[in-house]
Amino acid sequence: MRHRNILWFASVLSILLILPLITDDAFFLRIITEAFMWIGLAMAWDVLAGYTGYLNFGHGVFFGIGAYTTAILMMRSEWSFPFALPAAGVVAGIVALFAGLPTLRLKGAYFAIATWALSRAVQQVALVLEITGGPDGMRLPPFLNPKFFYMLMLGIVTATFLLFWFLMERASFGLKVRAIREDESGAMALGLNPTKIKIQAFILSAVPTGILGGMYAYWITFIDPASVLGDLVTDQAVVMAVFGGLGTLFGPIIGAILIFLFKTYFWAYLADYQVLYLIILGLLIALSVVFMPNGLWGTLTGYIGARQALRKGLAVNPQAENETEKGDKTHE
């Protein structure tokens, strides 16, 4: 099984690497770059929501903090981008540490809304402070090189994927996190410190999001509290991860690709019909959940699992199905 995965991963990566060489259509590269960004955001959100069972409705706050860190370091203290970008991840991680300690004590909907309130509070702080430029936002020196941003975004998201894949699927961390999600007090008796592990998962989810925020700032050249600290980042990352399938790596990836490319295709090619694309996208998302309550990936793997079982002639009772790979029921 593993050998085929690596081959598949290598071939996809190689296609993506040669893409900018065979085309210099800037809009096409920009769309794929933004798709990468959303894949990264959806995966980062799923690390906390799917694997650890904590729904972060303020996920966008790390994106905004990353964006503002890079912008402030570059514009106010003349850092160069190669230093300002990692700094975005570091600051996001630090904020995750301090915000995580009190907030991770909460559970379920309360954690979700507390993180939402936190992200709204940070947005108001950005609106009021001088250093962030308040509502006027901040402009960064425009460096509009589609290939550079394509490669850098691909690099960051691939590194994030590999990091998550290693930590969540191969190393011990993934299992510990799932144990915490399944039964926190039971896990304590086995030597797992829930608070430490949850904070680690929170930071692991925040750092890539912060770096992607820093990338966004330099790429779009303008940020303001409404765009980088608004609800768009959180809402879309949540919908993509859940639509794709929680608690897996490939769920958010597929969810991000499908939803983003659908939205962009409708937006670009139904442009003459004003907001018709919003109606279609909303309808599609709603219908998809009605017909696939387990998310795209959950249904897919459920289907593949069931077919494999039939081929092997085993009488598979749904309960006993091998569920390690699939999205799991997250407990509140």
Next chain:
Amino acid sequence: MKHCLIAVLIFTLFTANPLLAEEARDFFKVGVITSLSGDLATGGNVTKRGYDLWANTLNAQGGIQIKDKKYTVKLFYADAQSEPSQGASAAERLATQEKVDFVLGPYSSGVTLAVAPVLEKYKIPMITGSAESPLIWKQKFFYTFGTVPPVNYTGATPIQTLAKMNPAPKTAVILGSNDAFSKATAEAFKDAAEKLGIKVLKFNIVPSGQDLTPFMSAVKVLQPDLVAFGGHDEELINLVKSLRQINYTPKALLMHYGVTEPAFIESLGKDAEQVFGASVWTTSVHAKSDMLWPDAAAYGKAAEEAFKVPADYTQAGSSTAGLAFQAALQKIEAVPPLSEANREALIKALEELEIQTFYGKLKFAKEGEYYHANVGITPLTIQIQNGKVVIVGPEKDAEAAAQYPLKPWGQR
């Protein structure tokens, strides 16, 4: 490996279309980037209407007359969704995929600030028909122009008109919503008031969309002569309703932007009466022109027929953006598709442009704080008088006297 070959094939097909040679055509491709959804949908749609009216009227007359041939215009729309990143994507799509000749730009400063660098890269001229934030012009974008002067240029006029009332207002409370445009508006009002010796008792920036009734209850205690508010359409309506509900009538109520919008009068009815606003155009401006619409009233009628709603200066400014391109193209006699040299010449032509339109005099500043903004037009003070937007200042342009002080809500 079979899958990879297929995947590569699909990708190359997808990317093949820009390689097609650019064939000659007899129409100009015009990109339109406005926010049709998201928080700024109202302003974005009004701007789009202005561009549509220009394009439809122009095409109805056969198009732009260049040398012996008439070239129509075809609009290519993109919804910026009130998100700077979507604006940048829209700009790149229109520049590389549709290969537009020039762009009619967004309503919000944030989207404009994200779109402008992309168009600078592709050297595509853009005129925004409705962006009023001073931020844009301070960045000195070479390829970006604006037909509506920024609010730090227009904001002073209403305060100057009010200062001439007798008895002139001596105290004021000025507030603005916490977004780039509204904050700039409130600051413009404040600077003008202080220059004219009006004592500003309270100056606050409030969260946008906030229910201001408690704030107004506190203002009611201060009893200032003038209350001035910078915000967007809905916030203005809510503020008047708050004042109405706590039964507090200041001597003068000045607000911007939204007073000139039909929704303001339609929603508030007689409560909209005697509210002051800032504007640069109304249907009763005396301006003569030989381009598309002979005068303001003709444009007003055409807009009312097209959209069943009276036009305001944002829509007029957007149509004028089209006129500016039309005039500049005729001057440099460039035919579609515009080459880079054509577009360079188009910028030069726009900078030298000085024309009379139904909207008023159009002249773009060539340097300074208002670089590439229209400084030819004269800022006006308007007031709602029996359901219509009436110019009450400055004196030479006034069509009626300003009604001051405000008649208390109860006696209307």
Next chain:
Amino acid sequence: MSDPILRIDSVTKAFGGLHAVDDVSFEIYPGEIIGLIGPNGAGKTTMFNIVSGYYAPTHGRIFFKGENISGKPPYKLAERGIGRTFQVVKPFPGLTVLENVIIASFCRYPQREKATAHAWKILELSGLADRANVSASSLTLAGRKRLEIGKALALEPELLLLDEVVAGLNPTEADQTIELILKLRDQGITILIVEHIMRVIMSISDRVVVLNFGRKIAAGKPEQVAKDPQVVQAYLGGEA
């Protein structure tokens, strides 16, 4: 006898006015099997929760290998070598049997490969090797109880707290479990076991501690304790 591996020093645990555990003291020496018995609600599980760190004692102290561990959280005690099972069985339902044990193995073997190897050893020991890749939620009650013991064993504990691991099993399963417990004791693990089935307790315990209404009413060899009038009364009715 060397010094005790576990010393309970006049421990009290009060929930509001109720004294679930009231001034209890006893010691456990390495390699012993101690039975903790008493009628329902006598404070047995509360004592377990105190020893394993889920509850901090209101008064009194607990010493493990001489170190005062009162108030330390469960995961710190697990590292120090206290493993426990739960009266209400707590497998990780969404994970396989193997993964359940691997998680416990991380305590001693941080790398996943070593932890997996260790987990297989534990599965063999507790007779669950054939169900390794089955989801824990699909195990029978006996299987789950074995998994509980297996997970506690994976910590390589020096002191193992077994909370009614035999209850609810049929005779053959019970015998297998007893056999496993004795095998663990032979490997040198000290065991504190709570059980209602007298036949089991009396046969395997070196010493027995009896609780009633949170107080220690008797301790000693199983035979002596069985004849102690107070114990008989506590069990057979006519509460004191």
Next chain:
Amino acid sequence: MLLLLPQAIVDGFLIGGIYVTIAIGFSLAYGVMHIIDFAVGEWIMLGAFLGFYLNIWTQWDPFFLLPFVFIVFAVIGFVFQPVIHRVLSGKKGNPLLMGLVFTFGLGLMFRGLGLTVFGFYSHSIPSALSANSFFLESGNFFVTIPVIRFAGLVYALSITIMLHYLLKKSDFGLAVRALSQNRDAAGLMGVNAKRTSSYVYGIYVGISAMSGVLIGCIFSISAQMGGDYTVFSFFVVVLAGMGYLSGVPWAAFLLGFVQSFFLIYFNPSYTLLAVFAILYVVLLVSPKGMFAKGV
């Protein structure tokens, strides 16, 4: 500025009254169906526009239109609930999240439809009540109470009381409370979970739509208004404790007080910052909402 204290308190109550209407239905629906409805703002918007057009068509005062708006949207909610029930029935995915994504899609669709059908301009629903206000004065303390907002507060409290009695006194209320405490057990006791949930969802959508009309009278309405009201509805419900109905008024009034006090006494720029910061702190201190009674 002590003079303004009574006004600050009154304004806090009046703003709170509006928050009660947009949160009470949602809290009921969450209690029974455990659904985080991302489209609550859009139900409010649709209700507002129905009220707006009914007012134009019938020229009646909006307060008389409230029952019609309720009935129309209660039926829509009732018919809609089975779809949501199916969405919440997914075994693998987390039902709470599936409900969230479904309603997110719904909200997006309604927003697009609203923009296309109702246009992008803002509107206001005229009402006779918005014409005047009470002016109470004693000594140098004075308070102005707008009649329309006072009517909104009265309406909000009456709904809360009606729901309270409906839950406490009627058998339907018994079934609802049983369902919210233990869905399966209630099913065993012969509570038809599906039908009761449909009624509950109908009531929730009906109440939210009615609050849209109220908002139309006090503030203004537009196709884009949904987003902000979804946020405030969530805050009030979570602050009160999810599903704990009688906590909703207090949470709503707290949010109202914070806004009015910051707008009057402290620096108005920090009003929303204070609202969100206080909500965050309250949730940290008492994780199950203000009264620690949330589900």
